Amino acid sequence: MYPLSERVNEIRNLTEIDNYRKEHLLRRNMTKWLMLGSCMNTIEITEKGLESFLTEDTDSSGTGKNYLRISGALQILVTQQEAVKNLHNALDIKLPKDSSIKKVVENIQRIRVSATGHPTDIKIGKKEKAFGYINGRNFGPQGFELFTDYPEGDPRFKHAPEKDLRYQHEYVDIPHLIATQKDILIGVLDKVIETLREEEIAHRKKFTGEKLTKVLQITDPFFSYICEAATLPNSIHIQGVDSYVDGILESIEKFKREVKDREEPDHTFSWRYEYLENALQRVKDCFHKVNGTHFNKKNAYAFARFAQQEVKELKEIAKEIDERYAAAV
Structure with a gap:
């Protein structure tokens, strides 16, 4: 039910519970050690928060309540991303450079900013701005219509003349975003676990026969x-x-x-x-x-x-x- 938390538990085992050597090394830099603990806790709690979004109050018809649900879910998604990123920093493990992962992560960040983060002053590049709107008539407990206006044109589509660069309309399906991010982060955390195991094996092999x-x-x-x-x-x-x-x-x-x-x-x-x-x-x-x-x-x-x-x-x-x-x- 909580695949991310399962992987966090494995990381916890590899960095402290079953590996005092690794814990000893990490504690030499108390900032990173505390960051690691915060990241693991945040990944676990955000996963539970998103699971609650998918299972509780899914038939709500109140606009205000749905706004709280949607804004909370989007913020949790971004917070979860940040926790995984900082987990890598704490462990001195490089983030994957997969462009497909980057695309999903940045799209969720863009939606949050446009819809509930900073809709009244969205910064695009150095000078350009955009402005976001949520369609209150089609605003449900699981998703919403998002309109974004670009006075100078959407820089993502400058090479697509058939598109109206000054206007974008999209339907945001929150359960789909949650599922997509979860699938990606499962793979990312699996790689962290693999890296930690490989590092430990490589260290111990140096003393083979001694x-x-x-x-x-x-x-x-x-x-x-x-x-x-x-x-x-x-x-x-x-x-x-x-x-x-x-x-x-x-x-x-x-x-x-x-x-x-x-x-x-x-x-x-x-x-x-x-x-x-x-x-x-x-x-x-x-x-x-x-x-x-x-x-x-x-x-x-x-x-x-x-x-x-x-x-x-x-x-x-x-x-x-x-x-x-x-x-x-």
Whole structure:
């Protein structure tokens, strides 16, 4: 019943609900992010408004009421056009250059201006003007007769000498305009959805074969060596604790870079970095004299186990990201 709203829902899924990366990127420009939200809401609400026009008060005979219906429908059509246009701007997607689409859009805009928008002062080109009239005798709930006078001639028909350039008469069928615009916008929004999907697939393909989980796997033996050094007095790994800790820290830094390269948001887990680094530094301290004394090796073991658990949590996050990227290729 609401095909445009269905497509808006899909765009919403591709830009926020099912794609935190895209939402993260869009939120960097808050103006465009807010524009996107406004556009999606406007497309949905205008579609419902036009559906109400087609189904409610369709037998009205009151001129005033019908004028409100007609003027409202024409304004909603143009508002809907603007929302779709700005949706493209917000997503940095180019508008289609199809001349048939442009023709329909401009015709609806022309009718609105001539009939209810600015009928008393229609600007044509730089200097020319036109004036619109609605025939009150043939003015129904679904359409009307529109007369437009062009003192200097209608510029659209300057190459058609058989036409009277100073006068135009037409019947405006609002349900036909609504149906025509809906068909066009369905295709336009389908293209937006296709573009968003293609962009996401192209992004993820850049990291084919590169696993975030691999970056953190090399920390496993380092943690084992550190725990052994903390529990066995004569462990051969005691002298290597500093290098093991440095190896783990290097892996964490590489993980950070890889996440950033993928443009993945890390606000839900970046806080773990500080805790990790602090715990690993404490591990180092436990194996060095501070003020002439050694820290308790049990502390080193506890800090190492804590850091290992934090890395385990990062591995789960890495796994989720890897699976997402693999599924899209």
